[in-house]
Amino acid sequence: MADLGSKTVLILTLGIFLLFLGNVSAQLSTGFYSSSCPNLLSTVKSSVRSAVSSEARMGASILRLFFHDCFVNGCDGSILLDDTSSFTGEKSANPNRNSARGFDVIDNIKTTVENACPGVVSCADILAIAARDSVVFLGGPSWNVKLGRRDSTTASQSQANNDIPGPNSSLSQLSSRFSALGLSNTDLVALSGGHTIGQARCTTFRSRIYSNSSNIESLFARTRQSNCPNTSGSGDNNLAPLDLQTPNSFDNNYFKNLVQNKGLLQSDQVLFNGGSTDSVVRNYANAPARFLSDFAAAMVKMGDIAPLTGSNGQIRKNCRRVN
Ligand code: HEM
Ligand SMILES: *[C@@H]1O[C@H](CO)[C@@H](O)[C@H](O)[C@H]1NC(C)=O
């Protein structure tokens, strides 16, 4: 009996120890690859530097890829999977089709990283680092990227359609989507500041610029109308900067625009339209350093959404397909 008792204690202790280990391996950490791939960060940085210096917008495109990855089943590289005849992924979902870009840059980084450290670094982590470096090269804040994510073996077009908010979203729709992922209204406003860089297609803001609404400044509306005809199907892919002033510079002009009713997307202007987030927008418009530090903190939080860790998922050899 005593023997059985001590065995039970041993098994319980072992069980608790394994639970503890499982818990520890589920945490991401900044030093995850420090011995398995010591040059990872400098390799990613130099690839992002050359991509962004040949086309500044690429920094915006890579930042957006990371957001769209994290909002669909967590930051697991699912957005990077190509469609095949037997597999429908996220690239063809509405928020990505004809607008998600930067996949070649991620492929090039992955090839370089695989040459140095084969089978070690996930595509999900490469995207997380590249998003940070993109922001830095466009003049934004830096942060330490937590690592140790693994890659998904699946993707979901329908979840991409449902989980990534659209440009017509109301504040309450944005707020509930972000809070479902553990992100506060302050995180929502800070992360929306990602629209201080990059471009949007006419089809995403047409209804707003022709709405005659009181929450769009009329001269701004007219300027945007000049390259976005009021006819569905005509000029749909014409681009306009999300930040009309400095679309290649990661600054707080996006918030200064909102305060003047010059947000490009409906989903931008709802953040400053008489609702509960007005004060946060005003704060960021007046205190750029506050925006930059809140943005960095919110990026770390977004990067923590539902990662695959331990023995879940895999380390893809090619970001476009499962092994
Ligand atoms: C709050 C909800 C959000 C909505 C509704 C939204 C919507 C959009 C839309 C409609 C576009 C233009 C896409 C097109 O041309 O078809 C866009 C572009 C972009 N978004 Fe968002 N977005 C949101 C949040 C974010 C977040 C959190 C980030 C990153 C932190 C982000 C980063 C970007 C960037 C950088 C671009 C420009 C991409 C490029 O030029 O290639 N967005 N977004
Ligand atoms: C936004 O809503 C308007 C109707 O108010 C609609 O015509 C338009 O297609 C919608 N745009 C997008 C991108 O969903």
Ligand SMILES: *[C@@H]1O[C@H](CO)[C@@H](O)[C@H](O)[C@H]1NC(C)=O
């Ligand atoms: C834009 O087109 C819609 C219908 O397609 C129409 O109702 C509206 O009056 C037009 N707005 C302007 C400013 O031309």
Ligand SMILES: *[C@@H]1O[C@H](CO)[C@@H](O)[C@H](O)[C@H]1NC(C)=O
């Ligand atoms: C918007 O306002 C302009 C001028 O004030 C007018 O010509 C146009 O018909 C209006 N459009 C709508 C959709 O109300």
